[in-house]
Amino acid sequence: MNFLAHRLRATTGHVGIAFSENDVRMVQVREHRSRIDVTGAASFSVPHGSHMEGLGEALRAAFITGGFIGRKCVVSVPRSEVWMQVARLPEMPDTELAEAVAWEAADRFGVNRESLRCDWIRTGRAQDRQEILIIAADKMSMTRRLDAVLAAGLRPVAVDTGFAGIARLFSRRFRRDADAGKSRAVLDVGSSGSMLMVIRGRDIAFCKPVAIGGRHIDARIAERLDLEQDAASELRQVRLVDESNLDPATNGAVADAAKPVMAELAREVMLCLRHYNVTVRGDRPEHIVLSGGNASEPGLKDLIESVCRLPVQLDDEAGCMSDLSEGLARVLPGAVGAVGGWATSAGLSMRGIEPRRSAGRRAA
Numbered sequence: 001m002n003f004l005a006h007r008l009r010a011t012t013g014h015v016g017i018a019f020s021e022n023d024v025r026m027v028q029v030r031e032h033r034s035r036i037d038v039t040g041a042a043s044f045s046v047p048h049g050s051h052m053e054g055l056g057e058a059l060r061a062a063f064i065t066g067g068f069i070g071r072k073c074v075v076s077v078p079r080s081e082v083w084m085q086v087a088r089l090p091e092m093p094d095t096e097l098a099e100a101v102a103w104e105a106a107d108r109f110g111v112n113r114e115s116l117r118c119d120w121i122r123t124g125r126a127q128d129r130q131e132i133l134i135i136a137a138d139k140m141s142m143t144r145r146l147d148a149v150l151a152a153g154l155r156p157v158a159v160d161t162g163f164a165g166i167a168r169l170f171s172r173r174f175r176r177d178a179d180a181g182k183s184r185a186v187l188d189v190g191s192s193g194s195m196l197m198v199i200r201g202r203d204i205a206f207c208k209p210v211a212i213g214g215r216h217i218d219a220r221i222a223e224r225l226d227l228e229q230d231a232a233s234e235l236r237q238v239r240l241v242d243e244s245n246l247d248p249a250t251n252g253a254v255a256d257a258a259k260p261v262m263a264e265l266a267r268e269v270m271l272c273l274r275h276y277n278v279t280v281r282g283d284r285p286e287h288i289v290l291s292g293g294n295a296s297e298p299g300l301k302d303l304i305e306s307v308c309r310l311p312v313q314l315d316d317e318a319g320c321m322s323d324l325s326e327g328l329a330r331v332l333p334g335a336v337g338a339v340g341g342w343a344t345s346a347g348l349s350m351r352g353i354e355p356r357r358s359a360g361r362r363a364a
Contacts, residue, residue: 012039015063015073015154016348018162019145020293021080021191022046024059027345028068029327031172031353036320036346038327041336042066056151063152067331073154074348076162077145080192083109083136084209088129097132105136115139119161123206124279131279133207135161158351163188163195163207165347166291171202172350173318184316185285187269187304188343189292191215194265196272198285206276212265214294217258224257236297240338243298255299262300266307273308287311291321293341314340 012030028040042062046055085108089100101120106113119135142159149156166188183205188195193213198206214236222232235254238245246254269288277284288310290301295314305312315321324346325339336342 011353012069013349014070014157014352015040015068016165016345016350017059017073017075017149017154018165018345018348019046019076019078021078024062025342025345026059026062026066026068027324027328027342027349028066029324029346029349029353036172036323036327038324038331038346040066040068041328041331041342042068043332043336055145055148059148059152059154063154071153071155072157072352073149074158074160074165074351075145075149075156076160076165076344076348077137077142078192079162079190079213081137081141082161083134085109085134086123086208087132087134089132090128091130101132101134105134108134109136111138117142117159121204121207123208124276133209160348160351162190162344162348163197164204165344165351167197167199167204167347168350169320169343169347170289170291170316170318171199172320173316183283183285185269185273185288185310187288187290187292187295189213189265189290189294189297189300189340191293194268194292196269198273198276198280200283206272206280208272208275210265210268210272212261212268214297217261217294217297220261221254221257225253237337239298240294240296241335258297259299259303262297262303263307265300266303269304270308273310285310287313289316290314291340291343293338295340296338320346 013028015026015028018025023043023045025043026041027038029036030039042065044058044062087104092100102113102116102118105116105118115138116136117139121133122130123133124131146156166186170186183198183200186197186199191214194210196208196210197204218229218233218236221236222229239254243251288304288308290312301312301314321339324342328336328342
């Protein structure tokens with residue numbers, strides 16, 4: 001009877017669909033006995049230059065074979081299709097701020113106001129103005145992806161940012177009032193760039209983009225080793241899973257080539273944390289959690305730890321990555337790659353599990 005009670009308490013999220021520049025990852029999770037369990041997962045590559053051709057069919061095939069429950073989904077678009085800029089605006093009500101952000105985004109990004117879908121996060125104060133992270137995406141590109149999702153027979157209930165999904169994933173244990181003051185930093189290392197967040201309790205207290213990601217490491221390796229960038233990327237992907245899969249000479253050459261870019265990323269993270277201390281004046285984060293498809297880059301953890309003088313870890317207190325790794329290994333045959341690459345879609349899925357709380361931002 002106790003076993004049945006536990007089963008009745010298990011709650012399943014929506015299907016989280018994370019679009020990136022190179023692939024699509026779909027995950028559905030549930031919370032069961034205080035752990036994350038993967039109920040369905042699928043991924044497929046998106047060839048360069050293919051645009052949206054066949055995307056609906058590919059999504060449908062992945063949905064059918066992925067073991068998903070229900071058709072509701074939450075979607076995030078590729079980071080490269082999201083414009084982000086920090087701005088300082090006067091204090092004003094949220095309704096006025098939303099309109100001001102939209103016009104500010106159109107002006108800064110040089111596009112028509114009506115072609116944008118905008119969101120924002122408060123990230124601090126500077127003198128008599130509030131600091132806002134503007135988030136904008138092209139409506140037409142977003143609509144094409146959502147049309148493909150609908151054509152696959154799925155029902156999108158929200159479009160979210162990838163970093164918000166990751167913040168949700170790493171905040172699932174912070175539900176009590178006593179947890180509201182606990183701060184930790186999360187660095188999401190993506191392909192085209194990274195995002196540094198400071199999460200206080202369950203709320204994003206600070207968020208700043210960093211224009212360094214896996215693609216920049218690939219470019220540096222390609223330049224130093226005289227390789228095509230695709231070949232450099234393939235070498236690095238092998239290292240992300242297990243660097244011992246490369247012979248020592250090749251591994252050493254790739255590591256030496258990648259180190260300057262990783263050092264620059266570590267320095268940018270340190271500057272972001274300093275900015276947080278000045279503008280938000282919040283508690284110093286207790287540690288930094290690395291996430292994203294490029295988080296397990298060998299040597300990156302130690303570099304950031306040394307430069308920022310904070311403990312750095314590849315999993316959080318709740319063991320989210322460990323749970324996710326075990327669940328993916330169970331439902332997906334073969335290698336799934338670096339588990340951090342699945343964090344975004346898992347966090348998107350969790351939007352269907354818990355009621356959403358406002359943290360100075362609204363859904364895109």
